[in-house]
Amino acid sequence: AQKITQTQPGMFVQEKEAVTLDCTYDTSDPSYGLFWYKQPSSGEMIFLIYQGSYDQQNATEGRYSLNFQKARKSANLVISASQLGDSAMYFCAMREGEGGGADGLTFGKGTHLIIQP
Amino acid sequence: DTAVSQTPKYLVTQMGNDKSIKCEQNLGHDTMYWYKQDSKKFLKIMFSYNNKELIINETVPNRFSPKSPDKAHLNLHINSLELGDSAVYFCASSRGQGAGEQYFGPGTRLTVT
Numbered sequence: 001a002q003k004i005t006q007t008q009p010g011m012f013v014q015e016k017e018a019v020t021l022d023c024t025y026d027t028s029d030p031s032y033g034l035f036w037y038k039q040p041s042s043g044e045m046i047f048l049i050y051q052g053s054y055d056q057q058n059a060t061e062g063r064y065s066l067n068f069q070k071a072r073k074s075a076n077l078v079i080s081a082s083q084l085g086d087s088a089m090y091f092c093a094m095r096e097g098e099g100g101g102a103d104g105l106t107f108g109k110g111t112h113l114i115i116q117p
Numbered sequence: 118d119t120a121v122s123q124t125p126k127y128l129v130t131q132m133g134n135d136k137s138i139k140c141e142q143n144l145g146h147d148t149m150y151w152y153k154q155d156s157k158k159f160l161k162i163m164f165s166y167n168n169k170e171l172i173i174n175e176t177v178p179n180r181f182s183p184k185s186p187d188k189a190h191l192n193l194h195i196n197s198l199e200l201g202d203s204a205v206y207f208c209a210s211s212r213g214q215g216a217g218e219q220y221f222g223p224g225t226r227l228t229v230t
Contacts, residue, residue: 033217039158045207045221089158095217104150104162104172105219 003027004092004108011113013082020067021077021111023092032096034075035105036066039089048090051075087115120144121222123208129228130198138193138225140208147212149191150219151183154205163206166191198229 005024013019036048051059051066059066067076089112093105121142130136148167154160164183165172180196205226209219
């Protein structure tokens with residue numbers, strides 16, 4: 001079974017609209033972390049936002065926010081007021097267990113977001 | 118002021134050759150990683166390493182070996198390259214505590230012909 005599921009392979013959104021990128025996860029570990037990364041066409045991986053499993057509030061970083069619904073095991077990324085530069089692949093990822101070890105991230109298959117003028 | 122750097126950025130080589138990719142981080146992080154991104158953009162952890170442990174993804178062939186001369190470097194050595202090894206390889210690093218967000222290098226595009 002997939003541990004990270006991103007159900008939207010591609011999305012087209014009008015500039016200035018808000019965007020929600022879906023992510024659901026599967027783990028039996030009570031302690032975990034959820035991450036979103038952006039990969040523009042230039043290829044680098046850019047860390048956007050983090051949510052810990054014990055965090056009471058949804059994480060926010062500028063125009064990015066994470067809609068964390070623990071009971072539903074979802075961690076959707078919301079981008080407010082989208083810009084042309086937001087066009088990229090977006091990956092949801094999970095770290096299982098407490099931070100501090102040498103655990104790698106498990107990634108979803110990504111969502112290709114295209115912002116249209 | 119590159120945080121995580123990799124060399125080379127592009128690597129084209131023939132089947133059967135042995136090659137290395139170098140990674141360096143200047144963030145003072147304790148843990149480093151290698152990921153493989155295939156042609157469908159799927160990212161998968163290959164190795165993670167800190168000064169205490171090496172974790173190897175069991176699906177990685179033993180032709181791949183990480184080598185860490187010190188905490189700031191984690192190189193990837195690949196023996197007997199195969200066509201299926203063609204991919205983008207990313208190095209990443211993270212602090213040994215806290216959230217554990219990982220910072221990625223620019224990637225190395227390996228093409229095996």
